[in-house]
Every structure is written in structure tokens, then in C-alpha cells.
Amino acid sequence: MTDSLKEIGKYRDFILFMELLALLHDVGKYYEEVKKKSGKRSLRPPAYHNTIGAFILGIERLKNKDVVIEKNNKILMSNGENYAPIDLSSIPFRISSRIFNESFNFFEEIIPDIWKTEEFLNETIGEFLICHHEHYGYKSLRAKTTPQKLLSKADSLDSAEDREGALDRKNRLKRGDFLNTPFGILDKIEYRFKDEENILNRIASALEEKNFNKIFSKGNYVTLKNEIQKVWYARPADTRPPFNDTTLWNHAYMVSSIFKSTVAITLLKREIIGPGKIASNLGILSVQSPNRHFLTMVNRLPDYNGRWEVFKEIRRQVRHLIEFEVPLGNLVYEDINGQYFLIPYLEFRGAKGPDYSEIRDRIVEIYQEKTDGLLLPRIKIEKCEIKGKILQIGKTIIKLKKEYESNIDGMIGWYYFDEDFRKPKWIEEWKGMEEREICQVCFKMPAEKQHFIYHDRICKWCQQRRESPAKEEEAKFLDEVMDKDQRFALLVGQIGLLDQWLKGDYICTTFVNKETGLTKSPSPSRMMRIYQEIDRFDKNIISSIKKNFxxxxxxxxxxxxxxxxxxxxxxxxxxxxxxxxxxxxxxxxxxxxxxxxxxxxxxxxxxxxxxxxxxxxxxxxxxxxxxxxxxxxxxxxxxxxxxxxxxxxxxxxxxxxxxxxxxxxxxxxxxxxxxxxxxxxxxxxxxxxxxxxxxxxxxxxxKIKSIYSFSGEFMYLVPANEALNIANKLRDDFNRRYYKVQGRLCLNLGIIYADHKYPLYMVLDAGKRMLKEFQVANGLETEKKFAMTGNTEAYGIPALYKKENSRILVDFKEGVFKGEVQLINIDSRVVKLKVGKGREIDDKFYPYFLQKINGQVKPVYIGKIPFGCEIIFSPGVFDFEYLNSSRVRMNLTLKKQYGQWRKRDSLFPLIHTRPYQIWKIENIINAGRQLRDARPSTTALENFRELLAREIYDWFKNKEDFPQSEDKELVKSLAQVLITTMEGLKKEVSATLLNFSKNLEIFDLLELALFLNAFDFS
Ligand SMILES: [Zn+2]
Known part of the structure; x- marks a missing residue:
């Protein structure tokens, strides 16, 4: 470790202490009170929260003036100028300790020499964190000292990035009881004052005892931050909707992260920098790896579990290294394929410093050690972009993301070849083992031995993953999942177009208000919130319905x-x-x-x-x-x-x-x-x-078991007879929660039905192929260029108004739904926004569609979509695949191809019948019910299915791109012949069957009919 990095580690307590104080800077943001504005003078909110913060933390003097509590229960400061008419009874608590009145001198032993200035040592820690505005608020509360100005700068840097251009305070909407979600739905604000009081009192007493270990030791600090996150996550940091989609937690965390890195900069530079120097000395350290692939490339449950464990451990260790061991900064954004840390990026004379090569080595080491090099990171440090005075952390992250993810598919062997390429450890495994077969799970290392249950030959590493014991509560037993007929289903889902949000392209479409000229920017807080919101979507719903199962x-x-x-x-x-x-x-x-x-x-x-x-x-x-x-x-x-x-x-x-x-x-x-x-x-x-x-x-x-769930992609095992109910519940909740961004976010769902005796790995494999089809349907498989949406390959859909503002006719021009027509009813909630008691206003913030004008895609307000214009719409899709039919349709085998083992569906060529739109599924379900009413015998239907499948197989087994349109006709006539000649199939049934045979949907229909026959749905 270089000397300067060692220095950073030496002053860990100090850095974390400063980070903590910065985290608490907005402790007085008490939105309810700000909203009331009951005073005689119209006071600006920042002044309120500073004063309330001082009160909550028990601060007695600010700028050497006493903070006085007036007799009639109002806060007043002694010089009379700073009258802040805040009703004390509305402030829920005040901590019992007086520690925030102590100066930094009290903590001298953890303070590095360069910080031991008279100015700093004499400053009280409470005044330091409260006086964090340089330009507005009361004069006596303004930042004066250098440390205060540094914190003030960190605060304004984050605010500016979050609300780029949003400096118009007049256009504040008064709907303070709500917090915006990133997708425009209003959530109730939640105050957890009792919890907050407890946490603050705990911090205070540890500081009083100078027991740094109690809050800054490994683990304790993480726990503390998690607790603060819980109490601040549903509280607004901003008074202006819809900018209050980033919460008090998001803002406090970002400010503390910027400030933490600032302190690290001063230690690396060995001088206290001026506030103007913060932005130009920051960078993003990105640690990216193809985790999505790594986590989902397997089919066996123990392999899924084992890889998840490893993945979580790697993430934890990398985070620990940068946030704690060498405390350079914080994780400011993460999604499935990457972690992004804000760290110092110093430009020393002659060289770009500091030398982070040892940090890189440590990260690579963690990956090598945990995965034997099956997964290796691309580590890149990028200087933060600055536009005018605005620090663009989010844009920098997006740049790194795009750079990496545009290459991810083309990466040879899943490694990123650039100057940072490290040789994966697994290559060594082959020394002297050249004759060995390749491991059939990772396809990288030499197979060690045959697995005792699954009988596949796997390597040592994969063997260890399988052996890692699952906790009892995580154990997934099919016999707990299956229903009374011993069938279960795999529910597969994916929230489509999420990548467009996480790459920043869609964020501006949530808020383009022409009257105020405000747009939302892809700040790290906002992107993080989008990711977390989607990541939790299915988990929340599933856990809410779990008690019914x-x-x-x-x-x-x-x-x-x-x-x-x-x-x-x-x-x-x-x-x-x-x-x-x-x-x-x-x-x-x-x-x-x-x-x-x-x-x-x-x-x-x-x-x-x-x-x-x-x-x-x-x-x-x-x-x-x-x-x-x-x-x-x-x-x-x-x-x-x-x-x-x-x-x-x-x-x-x-x-x-x-x-x-x-x-x-x-x-x-x-x-x-x-x-x-x-x-x-x-x-x-x-x-x-x-x-x-x-x-x-x-x-x-x-009875519901999760296989995995991340970034809006999930697989759940559910009882077969409940699969439709659960899928519909997910669908309804999705529509309820994200209707404001319809056309820019969609839910793809699929169901795979299976008998309990059917091998689970086959079921999981079918699920994976289904997800792949969703990706194709969303057009997300190829990289998009940066634009509002480069996603026109997915759907370019002409939309015609039939009635004003309530219905749109969508005609799909491309993709799997080509030739389909869909009617969309526009929810009145999209156009109107409830404010206050029973009052409604036009919602100018969210109801936008993407309109294609002269080849360019722009957001257009829903009330102004011209008749017959072309819009971009992304429908949700719903997929049925019944595994019984896979007896013929799917046969999974392993074949050696170009020296590597590959899975192949050997029996049937790829069939493009799926996925379906949701409304079409309803047609199939209804047809299935008709069949049921006509009472064809189960045996007759099964025989029909088997015969048809066999005939199709014999006819088409050598064709590579089946089916062509003429094939479809052939299949239809084939079905006709079978229907008319087969015994046991009644005439009433024939028409329905024929109707569905054209696109091979007949298999899904038959499976559904058989399925409905097997269950009592009445
Ligand atoms: Zn292996």
C-alpha cells in the first residue's frame, strides 16, 4: 500500500466521524413544519431546518449566540434578528445529550495533523453540521469557517446535480403530504421519530464516551447507516414535488459521500483544499463484471444458491475495502453488473494520482479468490464530469456503464480485455489436466468428479458451491410448493426497458414540464432509487401474498x-x-x-x-x-x-x-x-x-419459493393451480404502480407448468429461455445508441386517437406482435393528479408518451398527442409454456461444439409462437374454457397433441428456421387432417382447435385445456 493510502487507513475514525456529521447535516429537515409556514414572515425552508436541527441536537449556542427558546414555545435566537417562528410542540424530540456543543478539540486524538487548525479545533461539532449553507438562510447560520464551507459545498454539489436547472422556487406545488416515487406515483411520507431519537441518542452517548469503536468499528458503522436509512427513506429532502423523489436519506448519503471523499482528498494532498476544489478532485471507481450471466447461467438450484452466496460476499468485501479499510469514499450507485464508488481523483503535478494499483489488485484478488477467476472485474477510474458548476457524478457513472455494457456480449470468455486484464486463475487448473473433460456447469475448469446426485461431471469450485449448505428457511422443497395434484409452476418475470432507465435515457421523460422548464437529471440518488424501487417490486408483492400460501x-x-x-x-x-x-x-x-x-x-x-x-x-x-x-x-x-x-x-x-x-x-x-x-x-x-x-x-x-430475484428479473416456484392468480396479482400491482410511465416500462410474465416429477433443472432452463425471448421482444438484446430512445427496433407503433384522451389504437409494426392491434384505455389517473382534499390538477409531470417526429423520438404530453401520430409503445407480454408438451418440444442435451460443451434443444427447431400479449392470453384461456365445456376427453386431447407434435417434428426436423409462413399453413392443414380423422374429438372442438393451429399456439391451447381439465377452477 502506498504511504498516502496507508495514511488514509490510519485516520479511519476521523474520516468516518466526519462522514457521520455530514450524514446528519439535514437532521432538522422536518417537512411538515416547513410546509405550515405559519409565521408572519415568509421564511425560506433551509433556515427552518437549520434551526430545527440545532434544537433536535440540543445545540445551545450558534455563532457564539445563545439559541433561546421563547416562552411562548417558539425558537428564538438571542440577537432577536433570527426569529424563527417554529412551534416547538410540533418537533417530536430533542436528544438528551449535550455532546454536540463540544468542540473538535474534544476529539483531538483522532484528528490528523493537517486538520489541527485553531479554527477547526475550536469549532463545535454541532455548529459545523448545522451551518451548512453558504449563500442563503440567516446570516448567523451561514457557513463561515473552511470546514463549514467544505460541507456547504458538498451539500450544494449534490442538490445541484439532483435538480439541475430546477432553481425556480415559485413553482412549488403544495402537496407536501406525499413523496414522489421515481416513476411518478405518490407515496405517503413516513416519519419514524422514535427510531430516529434512539439512533441519535446512541450516537451521542458513544461520542460522549469517545467510544469510537461503538460506532466506527467494522460492522457497527454499516448497521448504523442502515438504521438511519430506514428512518429517512420515506421522508423528502426537497420541498418541491416531483423533485422530492430523492429522499432525505438519498441526499444525506450523497452529501456525506462527497464530504468523506473530500476529507480523503485533504489527507492525500496533505492540505485542506478550498471548497472550489472539491468537484475537480473527484472520480468514480467502477467495478464491473458480468454478474447477470454468472448468476443465471446455471440450471441447478444448488448452483443458483451457491453463486448468489459468492456474489453477495464479493460485493460485501469490495465495499468494505473502499468504504472502511481504506476509507476513500462510498458506494454511490450499484446495479446487477457493477458497483460505483465516489473517490478522490487527484491531479498531481506530472502524474494522475494517487496510485490506486494496489486497490485494483486487492479487488481482483477478492474476485480470484472467491470465484477462481470465473468472474473477473473490469476496474476503471474515471474523473467526474463537470458541466459549468454542476458536478455530474450520474453522467460519469452512465458513461462507465455504457462503455462496459456495450461490450459485455462481445467479450471473449466473459472477460473484459483492456489494459487491466488479469489472467483468470482457472487457467492454471488445466495444467497437466488437458485430457480432462470440461466442467458441465461453469464450462471453464476441468471436471473433477461426477456429482453424486446430478451425475454431471463438475469441477472442484462448482462442487464446493453445491455443497454450501442452504439455511433451513431457504431450503426449497418441491413437495411444499406443489398443489393437490402434485403440480407446480415456475413464474418467470422481467421488467422490460429498465436498462433504458438505468442508462439515464428515460429519466428526463418523467418530468418535462414546458411551463416551468424543469427536467430531471440522472443523478446517482435518483438512479439508485429507480434501481431499488424495481429491485423490490416483485419481492414486496410476493412477500405480501405469501401469508395466503x-x-x-x-x-x-x-x-x-x-x-x-x-x-x-x-x-x-x-x-x-x-x-x-x-x-x-x-x-x-x-x-x-x-x-x-x-x-x-x-x-x-x-x-x-x-x-x-x-x-x-x-x-x-x-x-x-x-x-x-x-x-x-x-x-x-x-x-x-x-x-x-x-x-x-x-x-x-x-x-x-x-x-x-x-x-x-x-x-x-x-x-x-x-x-x-x-x-x-x-x-x-x-x-x-x-x-x-x-x-x-x-x-x-x-408455498411460494424464490429461485432468484434481482433488478426486476425473477423466478418463483408456485403451486400450479395458483400460478395464474399470482401472475395476475403481479400484473395488476405493476399497472397500479407504474401506470404513469406506461410505454417506457413494461412487465413480461411467463408461466411454466410442471409435474413434481419433472426435473427441476429442465423447468429452470425453460424459464431462462423464456427470459431470453422477453429480451428479444423488448429489443434489448442489442446495444442502443444514446438518444431519448434508440429503442425503435422494439416497437414503432402508429397510434390513433379514437376518443379524446381515453383510448388509443395501437398497431404493432414490428417484432413478435407484428400485425396485432391493441386498444389502450388511458387511465384517468394518468392525466389528473390528486392534490389536497379532493382537488385535482392536470399532471404535467409524468403522463408522456414517446412520439416519433421525423425519425426523432421525443416525449409528448398525453393530452397533446396528435391524431394519427406515431408513438413508441412497449406492451407487457405474458407467456405460457406448458412443460408437458416439452416431451416433444424440448429435449435438452449436451453437445460438444467448437471444443466446448453446449446445451442444445435437439428435438424441435425454435418455434416463434411466444410470447403473447396479455389480452391474447385471455383469449387462449377463454378458448380453453370452451374446450372444457365441449368436454373432449383428456385422452383424446393428449393423443391429438402427441400426434400433431410428432408429425410436425417429422416434417420439420431438418429445417433450421422453422416456421416460415408457408409452414404455418402446412401445420394448419396437418391439424385439420388430424382433427377430422381422430376418434374422440367432437365437432364443436374442431373449430377452436383449428383457429389456434396456425401459429402453433395450438400447443399452448391444448396444454391449457388439459390443465384446466385437471383442476377445479369453479
Ligand atoms: Zn465448474
């Missing part, structure tokens, strides 16, 4: 004697009702009981145990247990039993029954004797589970 997971514990008579306590945990796990314990228990009763001779049983009890399975709404007694009959058991001494011979069922009798208060059960070989014991109800030695608890778990 619960079941009880049983935890068993049983005392039993093994055949040698040794008494053992076995913790069966939740495993007992899972046929694929530890079934032997119950077997042992039953065996033990039979032996104990003397019904069975232990030798005989030992020899035949494997043949007796073989499978225990769980299904259904209320917990019950199936015990299959396989390969044996009551007679055989009786035979075994009769060999034992003088006890009466019991049939096996009887024995088990008696065993369970001691739990008759807790278990209801019934016996079924199926044909011939299988005896079935069914426990129909489990009542209470507090009996000593038997059960140690019931845990409530959800």
Missing part, C-alpha cells in the same frame, strides 16, 4: 431403539415427510416398534428392511403423511412375524397402526390397501405437536 413444516423428534437395544434420540427435523430425504428414520422407528413388540425377529427384518417401508411422501393442503409399504404384502409380513416367539402374528398394517396409536391424540390416520403390493398408511391430520419426544415444533413456511 402457507403450510406447516413439521419438526419431528423420535426416541427409538436400534436393533441392538441402544436407545437413540433422532432429530428428524423437517425431513420426515419428504420422500427424497432420510426416509429411513421412520422405517427404523416402525421397525423398532415391531421388534419391541416381539412381532418381528430383528435378523429377518434386518435382511428385508429395504423391502418393507420405502417411501414417505407429503402432499395436500393440510399436512399429512403417506407411508408406502412396498414390495410386500400383509401376508409376507405375517410370515416374518410368525417366526418370532409366542406373540400373535400381526399384519404389517396392524403393527404400524398400533405403533401410531400412542399418538392417537395428535394424529388421525387411515389405512388403504391398494392393489396387490402396496399398503398405504395415510395420516390425515396432525392435531397437536407438543408431545414430549415426538415432535419439537411446527414451522410455518410459504
Amino acid at each position: 402457507q403450510l406447516k413444516r413439521l419438526k419431528f423428534r423420535i426416541d427409538y431403539c436400534d436393533p441392538t437395544g441402544r436407545k437413540t434420540k433422532k432429530d428428524l427435523a423437517y425431513k420426515i415427510y419428504r420422500h427424497r430425504l432420510e426416509k429411513k428414520w421412520l422405517k427404523e422407528v416402525v421397525k423398532e416398534y415391531l421388534i419391541e413388540k416381539g412381532c418381528l425377529n430383528s435378523d429377518i427384518l434386518n435382511n428385508t428392511a429395504g423391502k418393507i417401508f420405502s417411501a414417505i411422501t407429503y402432499n395436500g393442503k393440510s399436512p399429512h403423511l403417506d407411508l408406502f409399504i412396498r414390495n410386500t404384502t400383509a401376508e409376507t409380513i405375517t410370515d416374518y412375524a410368525s417366526i418370532s416367539d409366542d406373540k400373535a402374528a400381526w399384519p404389517a398394517t396392524e403393527a404400524v397402526k398400533r405403533y401410531l396409536e400412542k399418538f392417537k391424540d395428535t394424529i388421525n390416520f387411515e389405512f388403504k390397501t391398494d392393489i396387490g403390493e402396496i399398503l398405504r398408511l395415510k395420516i390425515t391430520d396432525l392435531k397437536q405437536f407438543n408431545e414430549e419426544g415426538f415432535v419439537n415444533g411446527i414451522k410455518t413456511v410459504s
Whole structure:
């Protein structure tokens, strides 16, 4: 580590202390109070929040003047000039400590020499953070000292970037009870004063004791910041909607980040710089890697889980390095493929400094160590752009993002080749291993051995990922997901066009108000908020509906004697009702009981145990247990039993029954004797589970399991018969939440139905291919040029007004929906905005469509879209794929191609029938219901499907780009022949089937019909 970087590490406590003070600078932003404006003079909000902040932090003197509390419960300052008519009773708390009245001198031991100026040491820490405005507010509250001016500059740099050009205070809308979301929906403001008071008191007492460890040690500081984030995340930093979409947290965090880097600059330069020098000495350190691919390239659940763990750990460590270990600055933006840190970027004479090569090495080391080089970062440091006086951190991040992501698809082997290229560690793995097969998971390292469950040959690293144990609550069991017919579904979703937002292209379309001339800029706070909002969308909805999809997971514990008579306590945990796990314990228990009763001779049983009890399975709404007694009959058991001494011979069922009798208060059960070989014991109800030695608890778990969810892309396992309901819930909530940006954000959804016996990796693979199709549908697969939207390849849609402001006819010209027509009803909420009590105004901030004028795309206010003009619209798509049909349609194999193993769908060429628009899905569902009403037999439909699929396969198996339009006709005639000749298909059915056969939608229709047949949807 270079000396200057070591110095930074040495003064960690000081840097974090200054960061913390900066984080608290707007502690008095108490919006409700500002809004009231009850005073005689119209005072500017900044002055209010400074005074309130001083009050909250218990500051007694500002600029050597006493802060006085007037008798009639108003804040007043002693010189009389600074009368701030704030009603004290409306301020919820004041901290109990007086520590903010201490000067920096009190903390001398952590202060670096260059900061030990008389000016700084004599300044109180409270005054430092409160006097953070240089140009407005009360004279006596203005920043005077250099440290105050530095903080003041950090504050104004962030405000200016966030509200570029938005300096018109007159056009403030008075709707202060709301906070704007980045997409224009109003959210309730939330105050959590009690929590805030607790946190501030904790900070104060740690500072009083000079216990820096308590707040600035590893972990503690992260926790503290997270807590502050929670209380400030739904509170506005700005009084002007819709600019209050960046919250008090966002603003405070950015200011503290800029200030933290400023302190680091002074330590690197060994001088306290002037406020004018901050902007020109900042840069962005970007750490980018193809994480989306890394996380989703696998198909096995343990591989997903393992990679997520590694990914989260890498992120945590890199962040720890830059924010804590060598505290240069903070993470100011992140999304799935990158982390972006604000750090010092000094221009020393002769060289660009400082030398960060060691930081780069450390980051690469973290990646190499955690992934063996399967994932390697591109690390680039870019000087922050400055436009006029505005620091453009966001634009700098966007530049880095575009640079990287435009190359991501073309990167050879997923590495970014530039001056920073480091050799991935895995290459060494091949030394002396040239004859080895390649790992079938990562396709990079030599395969070590065959996996014991999945039988694929994988490398050491991938093996370790699979072995990393999942926590019990994260364990995903299909038998918990599946419905009463033992089917489950994979719900796949993706929020389309998000990339356009995260690359900054769409941000200005949320707010283009011609009357005020205000536009929103892609500031890091705003981009971060967009990312977080989308990242949470599905998680919030799924967690809100999870309680409707619960079941009880049983935890068993049983005392039993093994055949040698040794008494053992076995913790069966939740495993007992899972046929694929530890079934032997119950077997042992039953065996033990039979032996104990003397019904069975232990030798005989030992020899035949494997043949007796073989499978225990769980299904259904209320917990019950199936015990299959396989390969044996009551007679055989009786035979075994009769060999034992003088006890009466019991049939096996009887024995088990008696065993369970001691739990008759807790278990209801019934016996079924199926044909011939299988005896079935069914426990129909489990009542209470507090009996000593038997059960140690019931845990409530959800039937909905997340495979993964990030950046608006997700996969959930859900019960099959609920999949449509859950999908519709997501769809409705999406429309409710993002209707203001329709056409610029869309939701793509897909469902894959599967039988519980179907291999999960096939289901997940189908899900991945579906996501790929969504990407094609959104036109996001190729890189777009920077423009309002370069996305015209996706949809250039002529739109005609049919009625004013309420309906648009959209005619799709390109893409998978070519030739489709859709009617859009424009929600009245898009045009009107509720303000105050029952009052509405025109919403000029959000309701825009993108209009194509002379090849250029511009936002146009919804009320002014001219008749017949061309607009850009991005519809949500909804996709059905029924896995049963994949028996023919999909056959996943591995083939070696150009020396690498590749997965291939070998049976069927690619079919372009999907995805569908949402309304079309409804047509298919209705047709499915018609079929059901016509009651064709399930067998007839299945036969039809199989025959048609086989015929199509035989006809088209050698074609590469099936289907062409003439192929579609051929398929239609094929279907016609089959329909007319097949037995069991009624005439009423034929027309519906034929209607759908043209585009091969028939397979989806058939699957849906069969699906609806299988479930009771009434
Ligand atoms: Zn591997």
C-alpha cells in the first residue's frame, strides 16, 4: 500500500466521524413544519431546518449566540434578528445529550495533523453540521469557517446535480403530504421519530464516551447507516414535488459521500483544499463484471444458491475495502453488473494520482479468490464530469456503464480485455489436466468428479458451491410448493426497458414540464432509487401474498431403539415427510416398534428392511403423511412375524397402526390397501405437536419459493393451480404502480407448468429461455445508441386517437406482435393528479408518451398527442409454456461444439409462437374454457397433441428456421387432417382447435385445456 493510502487507513475514525456529521447535516429537515409556514414572515425552508436541527441536537449556542427558546414555545435566537417562528410542540424530540456543543478539540486524538487548525479545533461539532449553507438562510447560520464551507459545498454539489436547472422556487406545488416515487406515483411520507431519537441518542452517548469503536468499528458503522436509512427513506429532502423523489436519506448519503471523499482528498494532498476544489478532485471507481450471466447461467438450484452466496460476499468485501479499510469514499450507485464508488481523483503535478494499483489488485484478488477467476472485474477510474458548476457524478457513472455494457456480449470468455486484464486463475487448473473433460456447469475448469446426485461431471469450485449448505428457511422443497395434484409452476418475470432507465435515457421523460422548464437529471440518488424501487417490486408483492400460501413444516423428534437395544434420540427435523430425504428414520422407528413388540425377529427384518417401508411422501393442503409399504404384502409380513416367539402374528398394517396409536391424540390416520403390493398408511391430520419426544415444533413456511430475484428479473416456484392468480396479482400491482410511465416500462410474465416429477433443472432452463425471448421482444438484446430512445427496433407503433384522451389504437409494426392491434384505455389517473382534499390538477409531470417526429423520438404530453401520430409503445407480454408438451418440444442435451460443451434443444427447431400479449392470453384461456365445456376427453386431447407434435417434428426436423409462413399453413392443414380423422374429438372442438393451429399456439391451447381439465377452477 502506498504511504498516502496507508495514511488514509490510519485516520479511519476521523474520516468516518466526519462522514457521520455530514450524514446528519439535514437532521432538522422536518417537512411538515416547513410546509405550515405559519409565521408572519415568509421564511425560506433551509433556515427552518437549520434551526430545527440545532434544537433536535440540543445545540445551545450558534455563532457564539445563545439559541433561546421563547416562552411562548417558539425558537428564538438571542440577537432577536433570527426569529424563527417554529412551534416547538410540533418537533417530536430533542436528544438528551449535550455532546454536540463540544468542540473538535474534544476529539483531538483522532484528528490528523493537517486538520489541527485553531479554527477547526475550536469549532463545535454541532455548529459545523448545522451551518451548512453558504449563500442563503440567516446570516448567523451561514457557513463561515473552511470546514463549514467544505460541507456547504458538498451539500450544494449534490442538490445541484439532483435538480439541475430546477432553481425556480415559485413553482412549488403544495402537496407536501406525499413523496414522489421515481416513476411518478405518490407515496405517503413516513416519519419514524422514535427510531430516529434512539439512533441519535446512541450516537451521542458513544461520542460522549469517545467510544469510537461503538460506532466506527467494522460492522457497527454499516448497521448504523442502515438504521438511519430506514428512518429517512420515506421522508423528502426537497420541498418541491416531483423533485422530492430523492429522499432525505438519498441526499444525506450523497452529501456525506462527497464530504468523506473530500476529507480523503485533504489527507492525500496533505492540505485542506478550498471548497472550489472539491468537484475537480473527484472520480468514480467502477467495478464491473458480468454478474447477470454468472448468476443465471446455471440450471441447478444448488448452483443458483451457491453463486448468489459468492456474489453477495464479493460485493460485501469490495465495499468494505473502499468504504472502511481504506476509507476513500462510498458506494454511490450499484446495479446487477457493477458497483460505483465516489473517490478522490487527484491531479498531481506530472502524474494522475494517487496510485490506486494496489486497490485494483486487492479487488481482483477478492474476485480470484472467491470465484477462481470465473468472474473477473473490469476496474476503471474515471474523473467526474463537470458541466459549468454542476458536478455530474450520474453522467460519469452512465458513461462507465455504457462503455462496459456495450461490450459485455462481445467479450471473449466473459472477460473484459483492456489494459487491466488479469489472467483468470482457472487457467492454471488445466495444467497437466488437458485430457480432462470440461466442467458441465461453469464450462471453464476441468471436471473433477461426477456429482453424486446430478451425475454431471463438475469441477472442484462448482462442487464446493453445491455443497454450501442452504439455511433451513431457504431450503426449497418441491413437495411444499406443489398443489393437490402434485403440480407446480415456475413464474418467470422481467421488467422490460429498465436498462433504458438505468442508462439515464428515460429519466428526463418523467418530468418535462414546458411551463416551468424543469427536467430531471440522472443523478446517482435518483438512479439508485429507480434501481431499488424495481429491485423490490416483485419481492414486496410476493412477500405480501405469501401469508395466503402457507403450510406447516413439521419438526419431528423420535426416541427409538436400534436393533441392538441402544436407545437413540433422532432429530428428524423437517425431513420426515419428504420422500427424497432420510426416509429411513421412520422405517427404523416402525421397525423398532415391531421388534419391541416381539412381532418381528430383528435378523429377518434386518435382511428385508429395504423391502418393507420405502417411501414417505407429503402432499395436500393440510399436512399429512403417506407411508408406502412396498414390495410386500400383509401376508409376507405375517410370515416374518410368525417366526418370532409366542406373540400373535400381526399384519404389517396392524403393527404400524398400533405403533401410531400412542399418538392417537395428535394424529388421525387411515389405512388403504391398494392393489396387490402396496399398503398405504395415510395420516390425515396432525392435531397437536407438543408431545414430549415426538415432535419439537411446527414451522410455518410459504408455498411460494424464490429461485432468484434481482433488478426486476425473477423466478418463483408456485403451486400450479395458483400460478395464474399470482401472475395476475403481479400484473395488476405493476399497472397500479407504474401506470404513469406506461410505454417506457413494461412487465413480461411467463408461466411454466410442471409435474413434481419433472426435473427441476429442465423447468429452470425453460424459464431462462423464456427470459431470453422477453429480451428479444423488448429489443434489448442489442446495444442502443444514446438518444431519448434508440429503442425503435422494439416497437414503432402508429397510434390513433379514437376518443379524446381515453383510448388509443395501437398497431404493432414490428417484432413478435407484428400485425396485432391493441386498444389502450388511458387511465384517468394518468392525466389528473390528486392534490389536497379532493382537488385535482392536470399532471404535467409524468403522463408522456414517446412520439416519433421525423425519425426523432421525443416525449409528448398525453393530452397533446396528435391524431394519427406515431408513438413508441412497449406492451407487457405474458407467456405460457406448458412443460408437458416439452416431451416433444424440448429435449435438452449436451453437445460438444467448437471444443466446448453446449446445451442444445435437439428435438424441435425454435418455434416463434411466444410470447403473447396479455389480452391474447385471455383469449387462449377463454378458448380453453370452451374446450372444457365441449368436454373432449383428456385422452383424446393428449393423443391429438402427441400426434400433431410428432408429425410436425417429422416434417420439420431438418429445417433450421422453422416456421416460415408457408409452414404455418402446412401445420394448419396437418391439424385439420388430424382433427377430422381422430376418434374422440367432437365437432364443436374442431373449430377452436383449428383457429389456434396456425401459429402453433395450438400447443399452448391444448396444454391449457388439459390443465384446466385437471383442476377445479369453479
Ligand atoms: Zn465448474
